[in-house]
Amino acid sequence: MHINRKAFIGVAAGVAYVLAGAQALNAQGTSVAAELRSQESGALVVLSGTGAEAVLIDPIHNRVLARFPTGPNPRGVALSPDGRFAYVTSYSWDPAGTSSAGVTVLDLESRQVHAVFQPGDYRNLGGITVGTRGQRLWMTTEPEGGVVELDAHTGEVKMLWKTGSAISENVTVSHDGRRVYVSNTESNAITIIDRITVVPSRIATGQGPTGLALTADGRDLWVANSGDNTISLIKGRRRPKEVDRFPSGGIEPVRVSFHPGNNQAWVSNRGSRTVTVLDATSHEVLGEIALGGEPRSIRFSSDGHHAYVLSPVSQQVFVIDVATRRMIEAIEAGSGPSGLAWSRHGNP
DSSP states (O other): OOOOHHHHHHHHHHHHHHHHHHHHHHHHHHHHHHHHHHHTOOEEEEEETTTTEEEEEETTTTEEEEEEEOSSSEEEEEEOTTSOEEEEEETTOOTTSSOOOSEEEEETTTTEEEEEEOOTTOOSEEEEEEOTTSSEEEEEETTTTEEEEEETTTOOEEEEEEOSSSOEEEEEEOTTSSEEEEEETTTTEEEEEETTTTEEEEEEOSSSEEEEEEOTTSOEEEEEETTTTEEEEEEOSSSOEEEEEEEOSSSSEEEEEEOSSSSEEEEEETTTTEEEEEETTTOOEEEEEEOOSOOOOEEEOTTSSEEEEEETTTTEEEEEETTTTEEEEEEEOOSSEEEEEEESSSOO
């Protein structure tokens, strides 16, 4: 058989060119994927209310990285300022019982339990927050109707702050650590604790205040009122008061979270099974995201590209693309998920 030498050389060169191009594209794709992963390196901390554990999840590859034992019925989770440590409260912890963990401290970097705090006689610990300097913890407690302040390093009880309400659900703290804000669901009010004057004040809100969050500059407090589908806007440092009340854009709003890179507030609405996106200045509803389940906690990735929304009913974490406001994935969250956090640590 006669083979045209020039034609053969030309075909071979073409094949080699195509193969080289394919290899280059593959390498480029791998590089892009690696870059995307490095931009959003981090992990989700999901509390399992029925499993008495916290689960560290890689949301990019949808895999479990570690499991940590906690106290019974873990309820709240908050991170240290650097994101390395997670503090988990136990709602069912009883100092008179056999439970050993009131607050479990997780080292997400080493993936080990770092410490266990037993906060005296205070029990039924719920919402928790960490000071911006990482020195103090504040958490709600029942039936004392107050907020317990702990040393974040030793677990020593520093103070019990009374809220004047039987049920205090969530808590956050001002950037300078002076004021502690607490939502009181049954009394339709929030309590503001001034740690300098040691004088608490109560401010009426809408019905059933639950979630609350401060704007990035710390000047405004948003309170989600689950009973009348509104958001209360609290302003003023010396004499704080409710200056506005506007629709949440959904039914039964329970949590509010501010996006780290733009002027948006995201509100989870348990009744309408949606997340609404509001302009943080005009309070205009910019969009609505239908999710199903009953969305609660909202957390953002470090780069702000994705929002993670916990749904205890469907036992999932919904992943939302922030730019398009579309749900792109649903991650299985295990049995009875009760809390959610995002950390830069735990997923190298």
